[in-house]
Amino acid sequence: MRRWQGGAAPDTVPFSADLSGTxxxxxxxxxxxxxxxxxxxxxxxxxxxxxxxxxxxxxxxxxxxxxxxxxxxxxxxxxxxxxxGCRVPSAKQLSALRIDGSQLQMPDAGTEDYLLTMTLRNQGRAVVALPAIELVLTDAQDRPLQRRVLMPADYLPAAHRARDPDGAAGLQAGAELPLQVRFRTRQAADNYRVSVFYP
Missing domain, CATH: 1.20.5 (Single alpha-helices involved in coiled-coils or other helix-helix interfaces)
Incomplete structure (x- = not known):
């Protein structure tokens, strides 16, 4: 170890805490x-x-x-x-739909014309898509004779079709839709069944 002899210590660079450089x-x-x-x-x-x-x-x-x-x-x-350019289609909820008071008549005796009258009701809390209606004509033993499927364009009233041709707007919550569908068939029916479904 070197020792400084006499005199003062050589000049030293003073310590700086600033490490940031220039x-x-x-x-x-x-x-x-x-x-x-x-x-x-x-x-x-x-x-x-x-x-x-x-x-x-x-x-x-x-x-x-x-x-x-x-x-x-x-x-x-x-x-x-x-x-x-997209649409928000109505939900398909069969559980919300109910058929009230359906009736099948021959309004003009001796003709092949039938008239189906019914009311479609939405019991849900949201707009639902209009379903297809299945009509099955049966004989006296309740055997199917003829099946018809009615789409919204087939069963909607004329005034409704004018503003919503394919029924895309659906059926509002709590609303009911009275329907009358006239059709012609040569098949004489004793009874009928009607139901709704989504294709």
Whole structure:
């Protein structure tokens, strides 16, 4: 170990706690930190936007189910669909539909004309799609003689068809739809069965 003999210690570089280097290096480090913060903010904004777009896409994909389960969402879903040219079809819920007071008559004796009268009622809390109606003519032993399937375009009243030709608007919650369907057949029927289904 060397010892200093006499005289004062040689000049030394004073210790500095500032490790940032030159002012130019400090400014560069600050710029890099600011750039990192900006990138993080943009990444977070992009992630939020991607999540919102994914949520919107899922809502549009399952729009029928959503509108059926949460009727209050229907106006929002229709507004989101409008620019895309899509529609929000009514939900197919057979459990919500009921047939009231059906009757099959031959209004003009001696003719082959029949008149089916019935009321279709929506007992649910949301708009439901109009179903197909199945009419089965039977004999006295209740054996099927003839089966007819009536689509909404076949059974909707003329005034209703004028504003909604294929019945796409469905049947509103709690609403009823009185129907009268006239048809012709040579098959003499003693009885009939009527039911609804979705094709």
């Amino acid at each position: 002012p130019e290096e400090a400014a560069l480090a600050a710029r890099r930190a600011a750039a990192r913060r900006r990138r993080l903010r943009w990444a977070a904004a992009a992630a939020v936007l991607a999540a919102l777009l994914a949520l919107l896409a899922a809502a549009l994909l399952w729009r029928t189910e959503l509108a059926g389960r949460v009727p209050a969402l229907r106006p929002w879903l229709e507004a989101a669909c409008a620019p895309l």
